[in-house]
Amino acid sequence: xxxxxxxxxxxxxxxxxxxxxxxxxxxxxxxxxxxxxxxxxxxxxxxxxxxxxxxxxxxxxxxxxxxxxxxxxxxxxxxxxxxxxxxxxxxxxxxxxxxxxxxxxxxxxxxxxxxxxxxxxxxxxxxxxxxxxxxxxxxxxxxxxxxxxxxxxxxxxxxxxxxxx
Amino acid sequence: xxxxxxxxxxxxxxxxxxxxxxxxxxxxxxxxxxxxxxxxxxxxxxxxxxxxxxxxxxxxxxxxxxxxxxxxxxxxxxxxxxxxxxxxxxxxxxxxxxxxxxxxxxxx
Numbered sequence: 001x002x003x004x005x006x007x008x009x010x011x012x013x014x015x016x017x018x019x020x021x022x023x024x025x026x027x028x029x030x031x032x033x034x035x036x037x038x039x040x041x042x043x044x045x046x047x048x049x050x051x052x053x054x055x056x057x058x059x060x061x062x063x064x065x066x067x068x069x070x071x072x073x074x075x076x077x078x079x080x081x082x083x084x085x086x087x088x089x090x091x092x093x094x095x096x097x098x099x100x101x102x103x104x105x106x107x108x109x110x111x112x113x114x115x116x117x118x119x120x121x122x123x124x125x126x127x128x129x130x131x132x133x134x135x136x137x138x139x140x141x142x143x144x145x146x147x148x149x150x151x152x153x154x155x156x157x158x159x160x161x162x163x164x165x
Numbered sequence: 166x167x168x169x170x171x172x173x174x175x176x177x178x179x180x181x182x183x184x185x186x187x188x189x190x191x192x193x194x195x196x197x198x199x200x201x202x203x204x205x206x207x208x209x210x211x212x213x214x215x216x217x218x219x220x221x222x223x224x225x226x227x228x229x230x231x232x233x234x235x236x237x238x239x240x241x242x243x244x245x246x247x248x249x250x251x252x253x254x255x256x257x258x259x260x261x262x263x264x265x266x267x268x269x270x271x272x273x
Contacts, residue, residue, distance in 0.1 A: 063243060068200055151244065
């Protein structure tokens, strides 16, 4: 049962990702991205980290993809279709991706993976919150500072300047 | 609660994350539009997160390090997307294009 769920989610993730990189229509690519990222949320549920699944749906499904769609709209991508990449570029991209994939697969094949790691203990929201605000409080505050600065910076960069059309 | 560990081996998650990362690399190298390149970067970040969470849950469930790290990855990804899209909008306003092969002022 769990294996079937994993296979289903993995299929959604990989097919969605292939859609993102292969489909010529940019808006469809953004919709495929949503599908793929929701599949990743399913994988998090499978790993019994419900908090991450929730965050994934909220941040990626709710915020990031909407931002991306707005950017596509504002940059008026010509008739919303992309030209195909030049053959040399395409060949290079395929070669690089396949080489990387081969490296990963060799690594997975050659490693002895731990067996019988036992039960996965579901990690509750409480535990994550406690860890985040005790042991990881300083990185947490730094991350919030980074987010604040980045978003204020984004507003400043995107602002219309005097004399600009 | 059914145990995931006995049903799905750890390496399946690693293989999934490797495939997802490779697809992201392909997208970054083959896409032309800057927004689509950003989408491919998001795929790669998610592959990394799957990897971190899988290892955390399977090997050190009491420490949460991987899970906390995944939260930070998501936070930084959100910041990165916001900032990068602002830059893309700015470039589009100044140059009239968002295709990375046409933005070649720094190319010498």
